[in-house]
Amino acid sequence: MEEKSLSSGYQLAWWGLVIGLISLVTLLSSPIGYRAGLYGHRSAFTIMEFAAYGGVSGIILTVTGFMFSLKGPRRAQLLAAAGFAASYFAFHIPWSLYSGAREFPAINDITTDTNNPPAFASLAQIRKSTGARIDYPWSDAAGEQANAYPDIKPLFLDKDVDAAFDGALDAAMEMDWDISSSDKAAGRIEATDTTFWYGFKDDIVIRLTPVDSKTRLDVRSASRVGKGDAGKNAERIREYLNNISK
Numbered sequence: 001m002e003e004k005s006l007s008s009g010y011q012l013a014w015w016g017l018v019i020g021l022i023s024l025v026t027l028l029s030s031p032i033g034y035r036a037g038l039y040g041h042r043s044a045f046t047i048m049e050f051a052a053y054g055g056v057s058g059i060i061l062t063v064t065g066f067m068f069s070l071k072g073p074r075r076a077q078l079l080a081a082a083g084f085a086a087s088y089f090a091f092h093i094p095w096s097l098y099s100g101a102r103e104f105p106a107i108n109d110i111t112t113d114t115n116n117p118p119a120f121a122s123l124a125q126i127r128k129s130t131g132a133r134i135d136y137p138w139s140d141a142a143g144e145q146a147n148a149y150p151d152i153k154p155l156f157l158d159k160d161v162d163a164a165f166d167g168a169l170d171a172a173m174e175m176d177w178d179i180s181s182s183d184k185a186a187g188r189i190e191a192t193d194t195t196f197w198y199g200f201k202d203d204i205v206i207r208l209t210p211v212d213s214k215t216r217l218d219v220r221s222a223s224r225v226g227k228g229d230a231g232k233n234a235e236r237i238r239e240y241l242n243n244i245s246k
Contacts, residue, residue, distance in 0.1 A: 008065075008068055009064075009065045009066070009067070009068025009069030009070075009072060009076055009080075010065070010069055010072065010073075010075075010076040010079070011065070012061050012062070012064050012065030012068060012080075013061070013062055013065030013066060013069060013076050013077070013079040013080035013083060014065075014079055014083075015061055015065075016058045016059075016060075016061030016062030016063075016064075016065055016079075016080060016083035016084070016087065017058075017062065017079050017080075017082055017083030017086065018083075019054055019057050019058040019061060019083070019087065020054075020055065020058035020059075020062065020082075020083040020084070020085070020086030020087035020088075020090060021083075021086050022054060023051045023052075023053075023054030023055045023057075023058055023086070023087060023090035023091075024051070024055075024086045024087075024089060024090045026047060026050060026051040026054060026090070027047075027048060027051035027052075027055075027089075027090050027093060027094065029047060030044045030045070030047040030048040030051065030198075031044065031197045031198045031199070033047070034198050034199070035198065035199045041198070041200070041225045041226060044198065048094045048097075049094065051090050051091075051094060052090065052091050052094035052095060054087075054090060055087045055088065055089070055090030055091025055092070055094075056087075056091050057087075058083055058084070058086065058087025058090065058091075059084060059087045059088060059091060061083070061087075062079075062080045062081075062083035062084040062087060063080070063084065065079070065080045065083075066080035066081070066084070097230070100230055101228055101230040103231075104148060104228060104229070104230055104231040105144040105145070105147070105148045105228070106227045106228040107137070107140065107141045107144050107145060107148075107227075107228065107229070108222060108223035108226055108227060108228055108229040108233060109133070109136060109137055109141055109220070109221075109222040109223070109233070110141075110145055110149065110152060110220070110221050110222070110229075110233040110234045110237060111136065111145075111152075111218065111219065111220035111221075111237075112152055112153055112154045112155070112217075112218045112219050112220070112237065112241075113154060113207075113218045113220075114136070114138075114141070114142040114145060114146070117136040117218075117220050118188070118205040118206065118207035118218050118219070118220045119134075119205065120134055120190065120203060120205050120220075120222075121181070121186075121188065121190065121205075122180045122181035122190045123180055123181075123190050123192065123203045123205070127203060127222075127224060130201075130224050130225075131224075132203075132222070132223070132224040132225070133222075136220075145234075148231075148234070149231075149234040151238070152234055152237055152238070154216050154217060154218050155216075155217045155241050155244060155245065156211065156214050156215070156216055156217075157214060157215045157216075157217060157244070158213075158214055159214070159215055160210070160213070160215065161187055161208050161209075161210050161215050162184065163215075164208055164215035164217065165182075165184050165187060165189075165208050167244060168189060168206055168208060168217060168244060169182050169189055171240060171243045171244045172189055172191055172204075172206065172240070174243060175191075175193070175236075175239070175240060175243070176193075177191035177192060177193050177204060178191060178192045178193075178194070179191045180192060187207060187208035187209060188205065188206065188207055188208075189204075189205070189206040190203070190204065190205045190206075191203070191204045191206075192204070193221075193236060195232070200223065200224065200225055200226075201223075201224045201225075202221055202222065202223045202224065202229075202232065202233060202236070203221070203222055203223075203224065204219065204220065204221045204222075204236070204240075205219070205220045206218070206219050206240075207219075207220075217241075217244065219237045219240060219241065221233035221234075221236045221237050
């Protein structure tokens with residue numbers, strides 16, 4: 001009976017390892033396939049979800065296999081440990097992304113001026129072609145943004161517009177954004193930032209306006225895909241404004 005239990009433990013550990021590795025590869029294929037243009041973001045997220053389910057299955061199998069093989073050969077325990085590690089990462093990464101995103105409102109267009117948001121000009125056409133909205137979602141976003149990100153406000157600089165524009169452009173370049181246009185006469189800078197894992201494109205427009213002897217700087221950061229952004233656009237604006245304020 002004990003020998004049969006040990007054999008079952010080894011098999012469970014083995015299959016847990018196999019499922020864990022398959023789930024991990026599936027997880028990695030989600031951003032890789034999206035970046036390669038093999039499928040859209042919805043399919044990529046579905047693949048990531050399947051990887052998480054596989055990870056849960058692998059965790060159950062490897063833990064059970066480990067328990068059954070405690071009195072058996074060390075090889076079965078090592079298989080279970082390796083399978084658990086692979087399964088854990090396959091589950092934990094999607095779960096942490098999902099649970100983290102739930103802490104933020106389902107908005108992906110953030111601006112320092114919700115009454116008169118900076119408008120996209122040079123990036124308007126590419127946003128249209130990708131199905132991203134150009135107009136600011138007034139009724140949906142302004143109230144939710146005020147509650148979630150009350151610190152996202154205009155920045156006032158003790159400089160004239162020309163001097164402020166040069167500093168704003170330098171700060172944008174330091175962010176490693178892809179600058180699409182910089183129009184000093186119009187007081188507008190437009191750029192695109194690419195996220196690390198999936199390569200999502202988020203567009204930024206910066207507007208500088210003279211106010212007496214100062215310059216008011218407004219920023220808008222909007223994603224091209226999805227409904228929420230897990231706080232990424234607000235985080236981007238904060239980082240940019242902090243860089244200018246240094």
